[in-house]
Amino acid sequence: MNHDEYLRGIILRGNELELLDRAAEKLPARHTAVRGIIAAAAALLTVLLPAAGAAHVFF
């Protein structure tokens, strides 16, 4: 492989890796169904627990 080919090969491969790196950086995080359920349950508890406490005072 001559000097120019060597250099071109490095730049091509380098550009490819750079593009993939940019794509990896922008890859949106996946929110799984399980994580969604846990978050919803936690939100529900923060609303229900104080409400249940307040209801206990009245009954």
Next chain:
Amino acid sequence: MGEDQELMELLKAGDPRALEQLIERWRERAESYAVGILHDRQAAEDAVMEAFARIYASRSRYEPKCAFGTWFLTVVRRICIDEIRKATHQPVPVPEIPETGTESAETEALHRMEREDRIRILAGFDETERRILLGFSLEGKTTGQLAKELSMTDGQVRVRLHRIRKKLRKGADDANES
């Protein structure tokens, strides 16, 4: 600032001649080092070429915190180790990085590796993984569109996407542990 650091700064600024000069300065030394690990001249040349490509790919994030030589030879070493692991699935004993005539230590170079780790992981992606990552993340394609393009099912693309995320996450975890 050393000459290599200056060349990296020039490369970061977009001067392609700086890459040529870095190759002139480091190619032979790096290939000798890689031959010492791989015991194969052609594989060593390929590893050093790949190392230059990775350096080029990460040029925009370059910060001259440690000696270029130590950093570069560490990249070469990791590529060689990955090659041997791929071939043998065995732990690899490798020689220490040779002195590069500066104050910087290999441990400093390893810290820098955190940034290169993602590129290292990406370098190991196959063609399908590359196309899914680029299509989904940069081109905004849906898994359904990618499935059509790649003659796969939507489920298969989703599984591959999950594996891509897992690999990238594992790379980040490994970097934090090192």
